[in-house]
Amino acid sequence: MKFSELGLSDHLLTAINNSGFEEATPIQAETIPMVLKGEDVIGQAQTGTGKTAAFGLPILQKIDFDNPNVQALIISPTRELAIQTQEEIYRLGKDEKAKVQVVYGGADIRRQINALKGHPQIVVGTPGRILDHIRRHTLKLEHVKTLVLDEADEMLNMGFLDDIEDIIKQTPKERQTLLFSATMPAQIKRVGVQFMRDPHQVTIKAKELTTDLIDQYYVRVKEYEKFDTMTRFFDVQDPEVTIVFCRTKRRVDEVSKGLQARGYKAAGLHGDLTQARRTQIMQEFKAAKIDILVATDVAARGIDISGVTHVYNYDIPQDPDGYVHRVGRTGRAGKHGVSITFATPNEMDYLREIEKLTKVRMLPLKPPTIQEAFVGQLNSAESDIADLIKKTNTDKYEKMADKLLDEYEATDLVAALLNDVTRDNVKVKITPERPLPHHGHGHGGHRNDRRGGGHGGHYKGSKSHRNGDRNNGSRNRGHYEGSNDRKHSDRRSSSNKKRRFTIKNS
Ligand SMILES: Nc1ncnc2c1ncn2[C@@H]1O[C@H](COP(=O)(O)OP(=O)(O)OP(=O)(O)O)[C@@H](O)[C@H]1O
Numbered sequence: 001m002k003f004s005e006l007g008l009s010d011h012l013l014t015a016i017n018n019s020g021f022e023e024a025t026p027i028q029a030e031t032i033p034m035v036l037k038g039e040d041v042i043g044q045a046q047t048g049t050g051k052t053a054a055f056g057l058p059i060l061q062k063i064d065f066d067n068p069n070v071q072a073l074i075i076s077p078t079r080e081l082a083i084q085t086q087e088e089i090y091r092l093g094k095d096e097k098a099k100v101q102v103v104y105g106g107a108d109i110r111r112q113i114n115a116l117k118g119h120p121q122i123v124v125g126t127p128g129r130i131l132d133h134i135r136r137h138t139l140k141l142e143h144v145k146t147l148v149l150d151e152a153d154e155m156l157n158m159g160f161l162d163d164i165e166d167i168i169k170q171t172p173k174e175r176q177t178l179l180f181s182a183t184m185p186a187q188i189k190r191v192g193v194q195f196m197r198d199p200h201q202v203t204i205k206a207k208e209l210t211t212d213l214i215d216q217y218y219v220r221v222k223e224y225e226k227f228d229t230m231t232r233f234f235d236v237q238d239p240e241v242t243i244v245f246c247r248t249k250r251r252v253d254e255v256s257k258g259l260q261a262r263g264y265k266a267a268g269l270h271g272d273l274t275q276a277r278r279t280q281i282m283q284e285f286k287a288a289k290i291d292i293l294v295a296t297d298v299a300a301r302g303i304d305i306s307g308v309t310h311v312y313n314y315d316i317p318q319d320p321d322g323y324v325h326r327v328g329r330t331g332r333a334g335k336h337g338v339s340i341t342f343a344t345p346n347e348m349d350y351l352r353e354i355e356k357l358t359k360v361r362m363l364p365l366k367p368p369t370i371q372e373a374f375v376g377q378l379n380s381a382e383s384d385i386a387d388l389i390k391k392t393n394t395d396k397y398e399k400m401a402d403k404l405l406d407e408y409e410a411t412d413l414v415a416a417l418l419n420d421v422t423r424d425n426v427k428v429k430i431t432p433e434r435p436l437p438h439h440g441h442g443h444g445g446h447r448n449d450r451r452g453g454g455h456g457g458h459y460k461g462s463k464s465h466r467n468g469d470r471n472n473g474s475r476n477r478g479h480y481e482g483s484n485d486r487k488h489s490d491r492r493s494s495s496n497k498k499r500r501f502t503i504k505n506s
């Protein structure tokens with residue numbers, strides 16, 4: 001459907017056009033008119049289908065620019081996502097000079113306080129820091145007209161629910177409440193409905209919970225073989241932009257260091273890193289200085305980095321919904337992606353549980369042999385050499401080249417150089433993690449453990465851990481300072497050409 005049929009202002013239509021969006025996605029087409037009318041909406045649609053704009057655009061349209069109060073509040077589970085959402089809404093509302101402020105833990109609170117004094121109409125934030133500002137009376141929510149829980153099922157999950165309730169209490173009863181996510185388990189939705197009035201449920205009818213733009217594979221692999229298996233896959237597939245999800249922070253550190261030791265451009269991201277480091281890593285990943293981002297679930301939800309070609313689940317997610325979000329970091333905005341999930345023999349139950357939720361059968365993949373990996377390396381060396389020859393100024397090296405060719409057999413020479421450009425298989429030892437506990441059926445049981453793992457903790461997350469998190473300003477939810485021109489500076493994004501979604505509805 002055309003955006004122009006949805007009742008949006010000319011300012012917004014210009015912004016949409018400048019973003020390169022050609023048509024509204026199904027979730028946008030259905031929810032934008034409802035949100036404009038002031039209705040409460042639960043919006044569920046697959047990852048990467050534009051849910052941010054689905055609530056962002058009508059919110060922008062409804063802003064009263066003569067009213068200096070905060071009129072819309074958007075709550076996000078991680079700093080990264082809060083910042084990204086702020087950027088997208090700011091970009092869409094720039095024409096109208098909408099003021100959109102982000103607040104999140106781990107960043108200088110005085111600067112946020114000053115910014116809040118500038119009367120933003122829209123605030124995006126993480127729960128802990130929002131509450132912090134409420135207590136300091138630096139954020140007043142009594143004029144909020146629209147409240148959004150993005151990644152709503154996560155926000156209404158045990159780990160966050162108390163905070164969310166405390167925040168909601170500060171908003172007027174007469175308000176519009178919107179819940180958005182790619183996953184919406186029934187028992188969590190029931191919790192959400194309590195904060196809503198006559199909500200419309202919009203579920204984009206798709207046969208599967210995951211988008212069919214992602215080819216989903218699994219590999220049955222022993223714990224101690226995971227690392228070598230993964231790098232062999234890298235060598236064979238030569239993946240361009242990859243996210244590797246691990247269960248714990250220690251894992252992330254070890255796997256990212258192991259990859260670096262083998263010559264890959266990799267870096268780890270988790271909640272224990274300083275904010276500066278996280279900022280740097282996200283920027284380097286976007287700028288293609290890093291090819292492989294190794295992360296905990298802190299990067300699982302909502303993060304929109306264009307051009308991610310592969311998602312690896314080095315450790316299978318404990319929670320089936322978590323799987324949907326992790327693999328959803330690829331196959332976004334109409335682009336194709338691949339996901340590969342490792343499962344140890346006694347984690348196969350988890351794989352089946354995931355398939356039951358997604359209704360997609362993952363195809364089994366056989367790990368490449370050492371020989372296949374080696375051939376993969378040689379093939380990529382071949383194309384690297386083609387590039388190198390194009391780039392090299394032959395004249396400069398001619399004399400020495402002739403000398404070497406006189407001295408050695410050409411084959412020996414090239415073989416030696418190939419040996420140098422292919423990867424050393426440095427031995428890497430990754431500390432074994434306990435496999436997930438055996439579980440029977442029904443995936444409700446371990447849901448509450450999710451946040452611990454979700455933010456890179458040991459996977460038995462606990463509430464006390466989270467509260468500590470809140471008091472020291474969301475320690476575990478770092479942030480990066482992305483730039484507003486992310487789309488344009490990203491070498492991997494498909495330029496500014498019009499992008500069209502092809503979402504199959506059935
Ligand atoms: N109508 C559209 N046409 C083309 N691209 C769009 C459109 N709407 C949004 N996009 C782009 O698609 C990408 C994914 O959007 P967004 O992050 O909002 O997805 P999402 O549905 O919230 O996914 P997730 O469930 O992972 O949070 C973004 O880069 C966004 O700018």
Ligand SMILES: [Mg+2]
Pocket residue numbers: 051052150302
């Ligand atoms: Mg989103």
